[in-house]
Amino acid sequence: MAPAYKLKYFPSKALGEPIRFLMSYGNIEFEDVRLIREDWPQIKPTMPFGQAPVLEFKGITAYQSIAICRYLAKQVKLTGANDLEDWEIDAIVDTVNDLRGRIDEYYYEEDAEAKEKRKKPLFEETLPFYMERIEAIVKKNNGHLAVGKLTWADLHFVGVLDYLNYMIGKNLIADYPSLQAMEKNVLNLPGIKEWVAKRPVTIN
Amino acid sequence: MAPAYKLKYFPSKALGEPIRFLMSYGNIEFEDVRLIREDWPQIKPTMPFGQAPVLEFKGITAYQSIAICRYLAKQVKLTGANDLEDWEIDAIVDTVNDLRGRIDEYYYEEDAEAKEKRKKPLFEETLPFYMERIEAIVKKNNGHLAVGKLTWADLHFVGVLDYLNYMIGKNLIADYPSLQAMEKNVLNLPGIKEWVAKRPVTIN
Numbered sequence: 001m002a003p004a005y006k007l008k009y010f011p012s013k014a015l016g017e018p019i020r021f022l023m024s025y026g027n028i029e030f031e032d033v034r035l036i037r038e039d040w041p042q043i044k045p046t047m048p049f050g051q052a053p054v055l056e057f058k059g060i061t062a063y064q065s066i067a068i069c070r071y072l073a074k075q076v077k078l079t080g081a082n083d084l085e086d087w088e089i090d091a092i093v094d095t096v097n098d099l100r101g102r103i104d105e106y107y108y109e110e111d112a113e114a115k116e117k118r119k120k121p122l123f124e125e126t127l128p129f130y131m132e133r134i135e136a137i138v139k140k141n142n143g144h145l146a147v148g149k150l151t152w153a154d155l156h157f158v159g160v161l162d163y164l165n166y167m168i169g170k171n172l173i174a175d176y177p178s179l180q181a182m183e184k185n186v187l188n189l190p191g192i193k194e195w196v197a198k199r200p201v202t203i204n
Numbered sequence: 205m206a207p208a209y210k211l212k213y214f215p216s217k218a219l220g221e222p223i224r225f226l227m228s229y230g231n232i233e234f235e236d237v238r239l240i241r242e243d244w245p246q247i248k249p250t251m252p253f254g255q256a257p258v259l260e261f262k263g264i265t266a267y268q269s270i271a272i273c274r275y276l277a278k279q280v281k282l283t284g285a286n287d288l289e290d291w292e293i294d295a296i297v298d299t300v301n302d303l304r305g306r307i308d309e310y311y312y313e314e315d316a317e318a319k320e321k322r323k324k325p326l327f328e329e330t331l332p333f334y335m336e337r338i339e340a341i342v343k344k345n346n347g348h349l350a351v352g353k354l355t356w357a358d359l360h361f362v363g364v365l366d367y368l369n370y371m372i373g374k375n376l377i378a379d380y381p382s383l384q385a386m387e388k389n390v391l392n393l394p395g396i397k398e399w400v401a402k403r404p405v406t407i408n
Contacts, residue, residue, distance in 0.1 A: 090271035
C-alpha cells in the first residue's frame, strides 16, 4: 500500500526538509515526491497559491510549510505543554522564518548592483543581530530554541539550516556553539539520523 | 488596577490591530501603549529581536504578532475544532502574511527606480493572483477564510486590511464581494464594533 502521506517539493532540502524531519522523527511513512524543475510551470497552477511544498494526506492538499510543520508536531508530540509554551515555540519559528526572508531578499535579488548593496547590511548587521539573540535563547533553554526541551522549533531550524547556509555561502552557526550542539542533537535523533543517512544528496 | 495585558506598538493599526481585535472581541482589557517614533531608537534594543508589537502579560514580553494572535485566539475560542482545522486556519493566515510581505517589498523599497519596477508585477499579477484565490476560499467557506465559520483568520485579515490598503493606495478588496461581506461581518462583531468606534484615528 502507498504511504498515507505524500510530500511534493523540489529536489531540495530547503522548506521541505523540516517536514521530512518531523515525519521521520515520528515514524510517519511518506512518499517523497521530488518535482522536476522542467515540470514546474505545469504543476504550479495546480498548487494552492502556486507554491510548494504541499503535503497530501486524508484527501487534502496541505500547503504553507510552517503550518504543515505545526500540524505534524502535534501528531508526533513535539509541541509545548500549554498555550504559553506553544506561543514561545511559534514566536521563535516565525523569527527564524523572518531571518530566512531577509536572506531570501539578498539571495534572490536579480539585479547585481542591488544585490551587492544588500550584502554588507545582511552580513554585518542582520545576521549577527539575529544569530547572537538566537544563540542566547538556546543557551538559556537547555540547548533548545524554546521551553527548555526538544520541540518542533529545533527540528524546523536544523531542517532549514542547510538551505540558509547555501544561500549565504557559509555556515550560519559557525560562531555559535550552543546552536552547533543543537544541530548535532537533532541530527542524532532516532528517525532523523536514519533519514539523513538515506536521503538524496542535494546542494541545498 | 492596571489591565493585565499591555500592548506596545506604533500609533498605527497595521500589525497591532489584529491583536487589538482579538482582545476586544474576547473582552480582554488591555493597555494600548502607542510608541512615539522619536523614542523608537531607544526602545528598539529592549524589544525581542528589535521589533514591535509586543504584548506584555503574565510577566512575559510576547513578540511575533501572528504567534500572539494564535495564543489569544485560543483564549477567546476562535480556533479550529481539531488539528486539521487549525492547520487550515494557520495556512491561510500565513498566506495573507506572505501577501503582506509582497506588498511590503514594494512599499518599503527606497530606490525609486526599483520601486517602479516592482509596481506592475505587484498590481497586475501578484495582487489579483492572491485575491482571486482568497475570494474563492471565502465564498466556499460560508463567508469566512477557513473551516466554514468565524475564526481568528477572519479577525487577522480584517485587522491588517487597512494597512495593506494604505500601502497599495487603494482598497484591496474592492473587486471581491465575499471579502467585503466578511469585512463588514467582522467590524460588526460585539467588542470589535465598540473598539473600532473608540480607537484613535490613524492613517494606517
